[in-house]
Amino acid sequence: MKPFGDIVISALIPKAYRFEFRLAMRHLLSGGLQTILTISAVATGVIIVVFITSLIFGLQNMMSVLLTESIPHVTVQVEDPKPKPIEDPNNPTSSRIEVSASRLKFIDNWDEVVTMLRGLPNVSDVAAVVSGQGFASKGANPIGVTVVGADPELLDVITPITRDLVSGRYKSLSSDEIVIDTELAKDLNVTVGERIRLTSSSNQADSFTVAGIYNRGQGRGSAYVTLRNAQSLFGLGTSVNIVYLKVHDIYAVDDLSNSIMALTKYEARPWTRDYSRNLTNMQMMGISAYLISAFSLIASAFAIASVLIVSVLQKSAQIGILKSMGARQSQISTVFVFQGLGVAIIGSSVGAVVGTAIAYLLSLPTRPAVAGQEPLALFPVKIIPLYIGLAMLAAIITTVIAAVLPARRAAKLNPVDVMR
Amino acid sequence: MASTTSTPITEVIPIGDPPIVIETRGLKKTYFGKIDVPVLFGLDIEIRAREFLAIVGQSGSGKSTLLNILGALDVPTAGTVLVNGVDISTLDEDGLARLRSDEVGFIFQAHYLLDEFTCLENALMPITIRHGEASDEDRERVLKLLERVGLGDQINKHPDEMSGGQNQRCAIVRALANQPKIVLADEPTGNLDSRSGAEVFEMMREMNRLSGVAFVMITHDDRLAQAADRILLIEDGNIVEITNDEHKKKVDRLTPVKELA
Numbered sequence: 001m002k003p004f005g006d007i008v009i010s011a012l013i014p015k016a017y018r019f020e021f022r023l024a025m026r027h028l029l030s031g032g033l034q035t036i037l038t039i040s041a042v043a044t045g046v047i048i049v050v051f052i053t054s055l056i057f058g059l060q061n062m063m064s065v066l067l068t069e070s071i072p073h074v075t076v077q078v079e080d081p082k083p084k085p086i087e088d089p090n091n092p093t094s095s096r097i098e099v100s101a102s103r104l105k106f107i108d109n110w111d112e113v114v115t116m117l118r119g120l121p122n123v124s125d126v127a128a129v130v131s132g133q134g135f136a137s138k139g140a141n142p143i144g145v146t147v148v149g150a151d152p153e154l155l156d157v158i159t160p161i162t163r164d165l166v167s168g169r170y171k172s173l174s175s176d177e178i179v180i181d182t183e184l185a186k187d188l189n190v191t192v193g194e195r196i197r198l199t200s201s202s203n204q205a206d207s208f209t210v211a212g213i214y215n216r217g218q219g220r221g222s223a224y225v226t227l228r229n230a231q232s233l234f235g236l237g238t239s240v241n242i243v244y245l246k247v248h249d250i251y252a253v254d255d256l257s258n259s260i261m262a263l264t265k266y267e268a269r270p271w272t273r274d275y276s277r278n279l280t281n282m283q284m285m286g287i288s289a290y291l292i293s294a295f296s297l298i299a300s301a302f303a304i305a306s307v308l309i310v311s312v313l314q315k316s317a318q319i320g321i322l323k324s325m326g327a328r329q330s331q332i333s334t335v336f337v338f339q340g341l342g343v344a345i346i347g348s349s350v351g352a353v354v355g356t357a358i359a360y361l362l363s364l365p366t367r368p369a370v371a372g373q374e375p376l377a378l379f380p381v382k383i384i385p386l387y388i389g390l391a392m393l394a395a396i397i398t399t400v401i402a403a404v405l406p407a408r409r410a411a412k413l414n415p416v417d418v419m420r
Numbered sequence: 421m422a423s424t425t426s427t428p429i430t431e432v433i434p435i436g437d438p439p440i441v442i443e444t445r446g447l448k449k450t451y452f453g454k455i456d457v458p459v460l461f462g463l464d465i466e467i468r469a470r471e472f473l474a475i476v477g478q479s480g481s482g483k484s485t486l487l488n489i490l491g492a493l494d495v496p497t498a499g500t501v502l503v504n505g506v507d508i509s510t511l512d513e514d515g516l517a518r519l520r521s522d523e524v525g526f527i528f529q530a531h532y533l534l535d536e537f538t539c540l541e542n543a544l545m546p547i548t549i550r551h552g553e554a555s556d557e558d559r560e561r562v563l564k565l566l567e568r569v570g571l572g573d574q575i576n577k578h579p580d581e582m583s584g585g586q587n588q589r590c591a592i593v594r595a596l597a598n599q600p601k602i603v604l605a606d607e608p609t610g611n612l613d614s615r616s617g618a619e620v621f622e623m624m625r626e627m628n629r630l631s632g633v634a635f636v637m638i639t640h641d642d643r644l645a646q647a648a649d650r651i652l653l654i655e656d657g658n659i660v661e662i663t664n665d666e667h668k669k670k671v672d673r674l675t676p677v678k679e680l681a
């Protein structure tokens with residue numbers, strides 16, 4: 001009658017490693033507190049890695065979502081950086097008035113370009129836009145404003161406006177209607193239904209009824225009109241001067257921009273170019289996540305190495321007798337590597353489960369919801385299965401590396417010295 | 421070697437003269453350190469199959485040193501050791517491990533059974549080390565040996581659940597597990613009271629008679645030494661006395677060699 005454990009070992013472990021495997025497992029089983037402590041060291045390392053990566057990459061993800069959900073991901077226009085289509089929150093002065101009366105450079109075959117762009121991989125939405133600088137006025141004091149004209153349905157997907165409306169509407173915008181932000185409404189002292197006057201940089205002027213007022217909470221925003229109104233304001237006929245794109249993968253915009261520039265004669269500007277500082281910050285967050293992960297794994301590797309060294313010392317007489325029975329050096333070191341591997345596999349599994357559980361529990365509480373918006377998680381945790389797997393793998397590799405030194409030490413022990 | 425004649429390679433072993441298992445020529449050992457300690461001054465020893473040899477001598481005379489060298493656990497400073505005709509200085513680390521596994525069995529003063537394993541698992545350990553797993557035949561054979569040394573009802577106990585004498589008897593079986601040519605025992609009864617010491621010695625003697633495996637036993641117990649076939653006294657780094665020689669020859673001729681189990 002073979003014990004159950006033997007049957008399992010016979011089924012799973014190649015014959016050449018059964019002695020080493022069995023001895024390593026017995027060491028772990030009889031190790032008691034020592035075994036529990038090393039497993040805890042690995043588990044703690046993995047918990048930290050899973051938790052930190054979920055939190056930091058979750059934060060990163062939230063930041064990039066918040067950053068990119070209201071802006072076009074790629075802007076296609078005639079090669080000329082002016083006029084800046086959207087406000088840079090890091091640089092509020094960018095909404096200053098462009099005092100040039102020159103005509104906007106237009107995209108002549110824009111419907112062809114739009115059709116072509118719609119067919120590109122990664123592109124989710126495309127909107128043809130007329131955008132330029134102008135002055136808004138009610139009575140006296142004109143105030144500089146960026147005027148954006150586009151199909152409301154399309155633009156609402158790319159730079160959400162309806163979502164941020166404080167009053168009025170945007171979607172069914174009709175001719176001679178305008179949507180402005182709260183700042184401008186305050187400066188002009190107007191509310192929905194009142195009329196304001198717009199003068200474009202091409203010195204065309206028109207009157208508009210305020211259809212809606214929005215608040216995006218970040219400096220001065222654009223004024224939205226219909227495409228047709230904008231075309232006539234800037235004297236573009238039936239042309240547009242900008243095409244906005246929304247993509248699926250916000251980090252793959254550089255390649256997309258390059259291929260657009262290769263396919264058209266226009267400049268394609270990815271969002272990353274205007275937000276490079278935010279992007280660098282997010283990359284630093286990512287790097288700090290990797291650093292914290294690496295150091296916590298190294299710390300647990302030291303713990304494991306020291307416990308294994310103690311284990312080798314405790315077992316030195318045993319190692320001596322095993323060698324006198326014919327155990328080879330490689331067999332002895334394999335025993336301790338297996339011991340480390342056992343600790344690593346159990347510890348990293350425990351760590352993955354506990355770490356994921358902590359990350360999940362942290363993802364549950366939400367901030368008090370802002371009216372009209374979805375409640376945000378208090379901790380923007382993002383559990384990434386790939387990173388959990390990588391954390392386990394990294395923990396297993398570092399643990400095995402940590403086991404190598406004690407294992408070699410054990411293998412080199414001289415039986416005559418250790419059995420006095 | 422170039423041989424021009426057609427000499428048959430077969431070695432002719434004279435009847436009644438069992439083959440040499442271990443042979444030393446000019447074996448010297450000095451421990452080098454702050455002070456060099458010369459221990460063995462050039463020993464020529466022959467140990468033959470089936471014999472039971474006792475090594476005696478004062479504490480510190482070099483008995484353990486000699487035994488460790490015979491079992492390839494230690495290396496001599498000069499001279500050669502031949503195990504089964506093979507000069508062990510020609511073996512690499514793995515070759516030495518194989519020699520310790522297949523040709524030699526060790527018994528020490530402490531039993532050195534592994535606490536984590538049962539008596540049976542401990543007794544099977546040399547086979548497990550060598551082959552990864554004991555075959556059913558190995559298991560049967562070792563079980564019979566355990567029964568013969570009176571441990572038939574103890575096989576599932578761990579060392580800390582057995583007496584010193586029981587543990588040492590288990591260690592004897594372990595030394596025999598891989599069917600070695602020779603068992604080297606360094607004061608195997610040294611930790612035991614005289615009764616269990618005598619029992620352990622009897623077990624070894626019986627194994628020696630039944631299986632024909634040679635035994636070399638270091639002992640401080642004169643009565644046990646007298647019960648050996650031959651006594652080797654180490655004094656001042658030399659072998660100064662070999663007694664019981666006539667007795668040994670008699671035993672060789674009279675003792676029938678049976679294979680165990």
Ligand SMILES: Nc1ncnc2c1ncn2[C@@H]1O[C@H](COP(=O)(O)OP(=O)(O)OP(=O)(O)O)[C@@H](O)[C@H]1O
Nearest residue numbers: 451453457459477478479480481482483484485486
């Ligand atoms: N590793 C070593 N380094 C230096 N000297 C050693 C070493 N091992 C043994 N010796 C010395 O060699 C001599 C022989 O030691 P050995 O252990 O062989 O004696 P022994 O005959 O087995 O003694 P005992 O009967 O006490 O076991 C002793 O003087 C001992 O101090």
Ligand SMILES: [Mg+2]
Nearest residue numbers: 483484485606
């Ligand atoms: Mg000794």
